[in-house]
Amino acid sequence: MHKLKWFQVVIALIIGVVFSASEKMSANELSFGVQIETSEYQRHATAGYFDLILVPGQKTQVRVQLTNPTDRRVKVGVRTATATTNANGVVDYETSQNEKWARLVQVADAVTLQPKSSQFVSIAIEMPGTAFPGVKAGGLTFYELANDPQRNPAGMQIKQEYSYTVALLVRNNEKHVAAHMREDGMTLKRRDGQTDLVLRLRNQSPIFHQGMTIQTRIYRGKQLVMSETRRDLQFAPSSRYDHRTSVGQLQPGRYRVETQVTTDKGRWTFTNRVRVNAMAAITSQKDAVNHWPIWLKLALIIIGGLLAFIGWLLWLLIRRQKQTKQQ
Numbered sequence: 001m002h003k004l005k006w007f008q009v010v011i012a013l014i015i016g017v018v019f020s021a022s023e024k025m026s027a028n029e030l031s032f033g034v035q036i037e038t039s040e041y042q043r044h045a046t047a048g049y050f051d052l053i054l055v056p057g058q059k060t061q062v063r064v065q066l067t068n069p070t071d072r073r074v075k076v077g078v079r080t081a082t083a084t085t086n087a088n089g090v091v092d093y094e095t096s097q098n099e100k101w102a103r104l105v106q107v108a109d110a111v112t113l114q115p116k117s118s119q120f121v122s123i124a125i126e127m128p129g130t131a132f133p134g135v136k137a138g139g140l141t142f143y144e145l146a147n148d149p150q151r152n153p154a155g156m157q158i159k160q161e162y163s164y165t166v167a168l169l170v171r172n173n174e175k176h177v178a179a180h181m182r183e184d185g186m187t188l189k190r191r192d193g194q195t196d197l198v199l200r201l202r203n204q205s206p207i208f209h210q211g212m213t214i215q216t217r218i219y220r221g222k223q224l225v226m227s228e229t230r231r232d233l234q235f236a237p238s239s240r241y242d243h244r245t246s247v248g249q250l251q252p253g254r255y256r257v258e259t260q261v262t263t264d265k266g267r268w269t270f271t272n273r274v275r276v277n278a279m280a281a282i283t284s285q286k287d288a289v290n291h292w293p294i295w296l297k298l299a300l301i302i303i304g305g306l307l308a309f310i311g312w313l314l315w316l317l318i319r320r321q322k323q324t325k326q327q
Contacts, residue, residue, distance in 0.1 A: 033067035049167035068113035075145040083137035085241040089233030093139025134177040134206025179265035180204040186272040196244040209235035209263035
C-alpha cells in the first residue's frame with residue numbers, strides 16, 4: 001500500500017512538471033476595463049485608439065479610463081513603446097523601446113484601482129519642435145501587476161500577464177506621403193532544422209502598409225524551384241521586416257530569388273542571388289534529420305531524471321520490505 005502511494009505521488013509530480021506552462025491571458029480575461037476618452041485633436045472616423053493631429057512643439061494630454069469591477073484592489077502597470085513590424089508581419093505596439101518615442105510620450109509607471117471604482121490615467125504628449133511628414137506610431141499597454149506569483153501543483157512559478165494595448169498615432173497634418181520601400185539584402189539562415197531565406201525589407205516612409213502580399217519565386221537557372229505567397233501582412237511606419245521563406249534542403253548551387261511586394265500603397269520587385277555551397281547543404285540536411293527542438297530535449301532530460309528517481313524509490317522500498325520480513 002505504501003509503495004502504491006509513493007508511486008502515485010511521483011507520477012503526479014511528473015505530470016505537474018511536464019505540463020506546467022506560462023499563461024498568457026487575453027484582453028477579455030482582464031480584471032479591469034479600458035476605455036479611451038476622445039481627444040479634441042482626434043481625427044474623425046477613428047475609434048478605440050488615439051489618432052491625433054498636433055502642431056510642432058504642442059503639448060497635450062490624452063486620458064484613458066480604467067475600471068475595476070472586482071471586490072479587490074487591482075494594481076495596473078503602464079508602459080509605452082514605438083510601433084515595429086514583428087517576424088510574423090504584424091504591427092507590434094508593445095515591445096520596442098525607443099528614446100525618441102519616450103521623449104514624445106510619457107506615462108505613469110503604475111496606478112492602483114480601488115474595488116468597484118474607476119480612475120482616469122493621463123498620458124503626456126510633447127510633439128517635436130520641427131514639423132515631420134507622415135505619422136509617428138506607438139502604443140500604450142495596460143497590464144495587471146500580480147502581488148504574489150502563483151505556483152502550479154509542482155511548485156513551479158507561473159508567469160501571468162493580463163494586458164490591453166491601445167494604439168497611439170500622432171501627426172502634424174494629413175498630407176499625402178509617397179511610399180518608398182527597399183531591401184537590405186538576403187541571407188540564408190537555419191532555424192529549428194529548417195533552412196530559410198531571409199529578405200530584410202525596410203519601410204522608408206512614415207506610413208502604414210496594409211494588406212501586404214509577398215510572393216517569392218526561387219529559380220535555379222531558368223527552372224522554377226519553388227514559389228511561396230504570404231498575404232494579409234502589415235508594415236509599420238519607418239520600420240524593418242525580416243521576411244522568411246522556408247526552402248527545406250537546398251542543393252549546392254546558385255539561385256535567383258524574385259520577390260514581389262504588393263501593398264495598399266504600391267508594388268515593388270526585388271531580385272537577389274544566393275549561393276549555397278556544399279558544406280551549407282550538408283549541414284542543412286544533418287539539421288533536418290537530427291535537430292530536436294530545445295523544449296523536447298529539456299522534456300526528455302526531465303523525464304529521464306524522474307524515471308531514474310522512480311527506479312531508485314522502488315528499489316529502496318523493495319529493500320526495506322525485505323529487511324522488514326527478515327526481522
